[in-house]
Amino acid sequence: MNEPTVLTVILNYRTPDLTIRACEAAMREMQDLPGEVIVVDNDSGDGSVERLKQAAAAHGWDAGGRFRIVESGRNGGFGAGMNFGMRAGLSDGSAPDFYYLLNSDAWPDPGCIRGLRDFLVATPRAGFAASAVRGDDNAPHLTAFRFPSAAGEFEAAARTGPISRLLRNRIIAPPLPRTRTRVDWASGASLMVRREVIETTGGFDETFFLYFEETDLCRRAAAAGWETWYLPEVGVVHIGSASTGMRKWKRTPQYWFDSRLHYSLKNHGRAYTLWTTLALIAGTLVWRLRQLIRHKPSSDPDGFLTDLIAHSLRRTLARTPASPTPAAAFPEDSR
Incomplete structure (x- = not known):
């Protein structure tokens, strides 16, 4: 062999x-x-x-x-x-x-x-x-993950100990x-x-x-x-x-929002996509509140929350998930 x-x-x-x-x-x-x-x-x-x-x-x-x-x-x-x-x-x-x-x-x-x-x-x-x-x-580097979910996106955005402990089985990037x-x-x-x-x-x-x-x-x-x-x-x-x-992003690029939206629409449909976006927004607001209380600057790219909301409003209702690349595009083993 x-x-x-x-x-x-x-x-x-x-x-x-x-x-x-x-x-x-x-x-x-x-x-x-x-x-x-x-x-x-x-x-x-x-x-x-x-x-x-x-x-x-x-x-x-x-x-x-x-x-x-x-x-x-x-x-x-x-x-x-x-x-x-x-x-x-x-x-x-x-x-x-x-x-x-x-x-x-x-x-x-x-x-x-x-x-x-x-x-x-x-x-x-x-x-x-x-x-x-x-x-x-x-x-x-954290490189082994769970699939994204509404609870996982909320936890990742909130970055808060009690929430992370409560949702430990939904953390997208676990230890x-x-x-x-x-x-x-x-x-x-x-x-x-x-x-x-x-x-x-x-x-x-x-x-x-x-x-x-x-x-x-x-x-x-x-x-x-x-x-x-x-x-x-x-x-x-x-x-x-x-x-x-990515490490130097001052503003989150459009393609990140496009990719996140396409993944969610394609795999979960419009209703769950809206739910996950609301969860991400809510988690970000929790994090912003914590930073306000602690008098610390935001660690998110500039305009992240407003860009997320604007992108979601503009695209969620208009976009349909695309079909994946067909398997026929790849060669079969010819040996």
């Missing part, structure tokens, strides 16, 4: 220096594994492709057909870029057994890619395996598991995906530009019987939000 193959997919959008570092780590970890590394450039338009090609030549990555750079031709967001890379498959035209999705600002530790792959090989019902993620300051644990969904920063999951679900819904696309994919996979697991014993270092600038 042949050893299972892995296609590592790295998405670049105007982060060539970070992407080169991610490639260095990925190529190191893939050297003893059958498969390839593919970098998808999402129409950066900043000379990224040329710099990546120069780095590939300098490191000798492009020798032996183990490394490719492809251009998607548009900036369709995270899911669209990853779909493009997965559709490309291996250089011989076949589909790999597993796809490893790696952020351009993430660098796998020794044994990470192999550990995720071997877990999926040994766990037939597992469709996803996510590694631990930590910052360059060694602080752990990280210390052992291998089945979770609802996991971050796509370092995520191994079984090929059959992509064939079954059709991959990422490209209606999402950024955010909620992994949540939606894991939810559709769960409905089809696939499990998502978090493995704390393997990990990556992740800078975080290098392409999106």
Whole structure:
């Protein structure tokens, strides 16, 4: 029996220096594994492709057909870029057994890619395996989650001890598991995906530009019987939000509100979407009251509450959920 193959997919959008570092780590970890590394450039338009090609030549990555750079031709967001890379498959035209999705600002530790792959090989019902993620300051990142709910959104926005204790079983981002644990969904920063999951679900819904696309994919996979697991014993270092600038948001971008709304409408319908939005508004008001009492500045982006209300009023009644990307868009294994 042949050893299972892995296609590592790295998405670049105007982060060539970070992407080169991610490639260095990925190529190191893939050297003893059958498969390839593919970098998808999402129409950066900043000379990224040329710099990546120069780095590939300098490191000798492009020798032996183990490394490719492809251009998607548009900036369709995270899911669209990853779909493009997965559709490309291996250089011989076949589909790999597993796809490893790696952020351009993430660098796998020794044994990470192999550990995720071997877990999926040994766990037939597992469709996803996510590694631990930590910052360059060694602080752990919360990357294993429950599916969003009205109670969960209220708790997350309120950020208040008594409420969190009352709703502890609804917390969307609970404390990280210390052992291998089945979770609802996991971050796509370092995520191994079984090929059959992509064939079954059709991959990422490209209606999402950024955010909620992994949540939606894991939810559709769960409905089809696939499990998502978090493995704390393997990990990556992740800078975080290098392409999106989320840490420096002064104002929440429109695409975040669009993605949140599309996820909720698609998976829960209009009535529950309204309920979750009201819960988020109520939780934010609780947090604002606490900050007012403590005389502390708001930690939310400027205008978050008014932007949320305006977006909800403008879009909830007008928007209908879009259909996911059809599974036929992805190649079947031709080996």
